[in-house]
Amino acid sequence: MAGKPPVIGVLALQGDVREHEQVLDALDVAHRQVRLAGDLDGLDGLIIPGGESSVIDKLSRIFDSRDAVVSAIRGGMPVLGTCAGLILLADTLVGAIDGQQTFGGLPVTVERNAFGGQVESFETVIDMPTIGGEPVAAAFIRAPIIRDAGGADVLATLPNGDVVGVRFGNCVGISFHPEVIGETRVHRWWLDAVVTPAQR
């Protein structure tokens, strides 16, 4: 299958679906929205957007996409989660609401709303040595922090040492939103380093 252009799914239950689609459009990568279990068929990768993690969790169970997403992740489908998407990929959560579940895939502990409320939300630039080049532009919006990266590779940290990006095999999760700031390099790297190798 090498050389075939990838098709990426964007989980479209709630959240900043449009911004991820705009990044994929800018990178000239085909994509479609995923709501129901069958929507995952034939995809080469899945993006879990920002939004409210507790809401996306509930809707994934109500609309029966949860089991298919979980088994796709376990089966090795490349996944990129931003903010709520990172929360949904974490095996362990701090600050979850009663009954909140995650898809899992990242053997890490993530704390929701770890910076506080919206007045603590911020823009910055952040070094991502794995990606290389100039620091990437990042928006942290009521963002989570990875409190224990476990066995995952750390992709990004803040100056105070807080871990805000990890990779474990096919799963990449970051606390921040490159997509709302028009930053395309994180997606480009994920496509080249995680999605393309999995196609071979």
Place this chain on the structure above:
Amino acid sequence: MAEKTVGTPLVKSGLAEMLKGGVIMDVVTADQAKIAEDAGAVAVMALERVPADIRSQGGVARMSDPDLIDQIIAAVSIPVMAKARIGHFVEAQVLQSLGVDYIDESEVLSPADYVNHIDKWPFTVPFVCGATNLGEALRRITEGAAMIRSKGEAGTGDVSEATKHIRTIKGEIAALSAKSDDELYVAAKELQAPYELVRQVARDKKLPVVLFVAGGVATPADAAMMMQLGADGVFVGSGIFKSGNPEARAKAIVQATTAYTDPAVIAQVSRGLGEAMVGINVSDVPAPHRLAERGW
């Protein structure tokens, strides 16, 4: 090392982007806030009286008691919004100091200034404002609003004004984007909005911020209709906690907002919800009591 910058326009409008596809519910107690969160609300709007009660009880409606807002912030992990009166910049300062996630400069409360809206740029916390048409939306964005909701007619359970306002805004955007460049100067004059912003909307065929619908949504079908008309999400005020079974209705409206193009799902979630809020036809509300006419 890189600095953190809080309160940027992008961070303010960015939170609204995260709420897209969701339902924001009015709540007056911490218990209601928990019910809303458990039902799948993306955010709650903390206020002292829902619009239906403001309408029936009358009197001046103001910002909520800080104790109530503290209790609601403590009760939930989703974003908490709260209302300030139009032009009441000190209520907005207080709400920011309490740590709310969004301020609604709202016509549902009694206006504090009949000339000026709040200058929203100096605040770190973002603002959502109501609009009945494109010009009003662009004036609020010019003042710093990071999210727009069409006004509808709050506290009625009558969706007709919400329909009118979202159709008006969407229609005006479509008409604007059909204009040639040399027609946009007069369009800006007619919209009473800055030319640069008018040109941006004409080019992008959408507002530069998220557009939700509010004011009269009472049923799952109402919410789905607003989404089909192009809303990014829905505010539900009195429609949930003035109904017979708030838990079930809240969940149903959330599901219909997600599956808004699927009538079978909307039918399924509409079953057995008990009584909808009684409601009042907007045509029966005397003009001086129409909230949508507050703001300009």
